[in-house]
Amino acid sequence: MAGRIRIAVQGKVTSAIGHGLRMLIRDLHTVLGEMPEMGSHPTGWAQIVIRYVLPEDGCPDEPEAFGFRFKESASGPCMEIIGRDELALVYGMLYFTERYLGVQPFWFWADQCLPQQKRIEIACESYDSLPSKVRFRGWFVNDEVCLIGWKEPYPPTREVWLHVFEALLRCRGNMVIPGTDLPKTGVHFEVAEEMGLWITHHHAEPLGAEMFLRAYPGKNASYKEAPELFERLWTKAIEKQKDKKILWVLSFRGQGDKPFWENDPSFDTPEKRGAMISRVIRKQYDMIGAAVKEPVYCAALYGEIAELYKEGYVELPDDVIKVWADNGYGRMVSRRHGNLNLRIPSLPAEEDTGKHGIYYHVTFHDLQASNHLTMFPGSAAFIRQEVEGAFAAGADQYLLLNCGNIRPHVYMLDLLRVLWNEGKVDAEAHLEQFVSSYYTSGLKELAGLYRSYTEAAVAYGPNPDDLAGDEYYHHPARRIIGHWLQGQGAVADERLLWATGECSFLEQVRSFEQRCSEGLAQWTAWLDRCDKVIAGLAEEDKQRAADHLRFHGALHRSGCEGFLWLCRAYAAYAEGRYPQAFVCASLSMRGYEEGLHVLRAAEHGKWNRFYSADWLTNIESTVRNVDTVRRFLRMHGDSPEFFLWYKEFLMPETEKHIYLENTHRNPLSDDELAERLHAHFEQNGQLL
Structure with missing residues (x-):
């Protein structure tokens, strides 16, 4: 078949069959570049006929059964898509576009590329669908x-x-x-x-x-x-x-x-x-x-x-x-x-x-x-x-x-x-x-x-299905923050026992830290491998692989990193090391913010805004919660001037005893202070 395909429907066109025809016509137009012609012309005009099953067809006597039949007509070979009911005809039309045009079930959702063809070859061999296992x-x-x-x-x-x-x-x-x-x-x-x-x-x-x-x-x-x-x-x-x-x-x-x-x-x-x-x-x-x-x-x-x-x-x-x-x-x-x-x-x-x-x-x-x-x-x-x-x-x-x-x-x-x-x-x-x-490329990889x-998934429990999804890094993290800032750290958070078992709150936090530390290494290694594979793909495959593979690993990695540093922030806080806890909380926030960048990067073209209503995992909420922790921690030793940590850790020794307050009292922002303290503590081995 090539060019302007002629299609005829025998019998009533129900709304379901109408939708099937809409998809069939669109797919033929996309692949062959010509809009098919619909008509009710005399027998022999159409190249594709869509009709219900006749007794002589020998189609399986099952609900939703469909098939293909072929015959010669005055204008050449004719393919008949037959079905026992309206869903069968819809399935038949969609299977036609999958089998002969290459349109896959998730073509839209997976951004399948459909190259144009000048013609499609169809062997004139009858086909009957098999009944589905599940009714x-x-x-x-x-x-x-x-x-x-x-x-x-x-x-x-x-x-x-x-x-x-x-x-x-x-x-x-x-x-x-x-x-x-x-x-x-x-x-x-x-x-x-x-x-x-x-x-x-x-x-x-x-x-x-x-x-x-x-x-x-x-x-x-x-x-x-x-x-x-x-x-x-x-x-x-x-x-x-x-x-x-x-x-x-x-x-x-x-x-x-x-x-x-x-x-x-x-x-x-x-x-x-x-x-x-x-x-x-x-x-x-x-x-x-x-x-x-x-x-x-x-x-x-x-x-x-x-x-x-x-x-x-x-x-x-x-x-x-x-x-x-x-x-x-x-x-x-x-x-x-x-x-x-x-x-x-x-x-x-x-x-x-x-x-x-x-x-x-x-x-x-x-x-x-x-x-x-x-x-x-x-x-x-x-x-x-x-x-x-x-x-x-x-x-x-x-x-x-x-x-x-x-x-x-x-x-x-x-x-x-x-x-x-x-x-x-x-x-x-x-x-x-x-x-x-x-x-189209890099299939083995x-x-x-x-x-x-x-x-690479984080195993948080003993059962084979105890593998962490994206919510693991966010809902428990926000529970920990709430428990912490409400001053409940002396007792375990009962809402987290499913993940940690019976232990103190600090031990609960340490348990999540350990899991996320392992997960961070695993997901980092997987992403490194992913990036190498994507670099070698054909251009048309790179974005698809980024959206449908790298996207998932990057969300896991950002979640592991954010949660890991949050747990370390609490551990430092519990030891009274408030400046270090502030830095850890800032690193946590940076890790979680990377998750937001991953969502935005996947919202291109027709997918603009697709993740804008992330209200369930709610990465943005986690970022705000961690920012609250960071502000809370800065109250512990840097308040009320919000200059004291700068003076203690960052100001040159030669200035500490001679500076004039009117020229040195513009407090650093949380981000800048965290970045400079991080560098200081790292250099002096004082972060962890």
């Missing part, structure tokens, strides 16, 4: 602050969601939770429905209903006290969605995504808690069943509900897909709650019949050690083991993947694409395929960087 597979667009801050309007516009959902469809995903608690005025649900995706719900918002306290401000959010108010919200949600493609999530958690008994202490036993959850879920189930034809139900076995279910206190209807969750760090065990980390297996037992699925994270936000801005720190082999293990346990009907802000996580999202479609993956073969799909990324 319902998709993304939870969660903690999506980068998508929120990227463009000026709030909530995110259609432009943003089109790219999100296109990538999901290119992965052959078919369901989505489109965002987290976004305003009703947003178009996220509308665009997802237009593009043919099933909609599912957050486990804290069962049935997609409005949160109780939003609807009834000032009321006590107790189902025991006011069941009719909850049921009114559920009825409204069912009525609004009953004619749409919905995977109905049944659940009962408290307001703000926490156990409901935290606000109702009368539920003080597992029996009482399980009985209430079972009662509520059965009520939701019956309400949906009375209003919706052939509904698909899910129950999120998340957190405390999973524990109660495994202990036999929660009963679920037989046809509900039970959704098990990893711990946020990729391991299929219960998640850590504060300092409590029971690590109870989170998979169905052999005797647990019915349908099962999983909720899985390649990115997480937990105010402890999760990865939010950076790639998942574990290996592809680790994810393969966990997900394939879940499939082997029967949890293969549903896979909801926390995709975060997409751009930082394309490698692992692509790995999960293979897993949910094929049911297994060769991690090494996938890595080679992934690198060759998005880069780039694969080595992706592979060794996990080896």
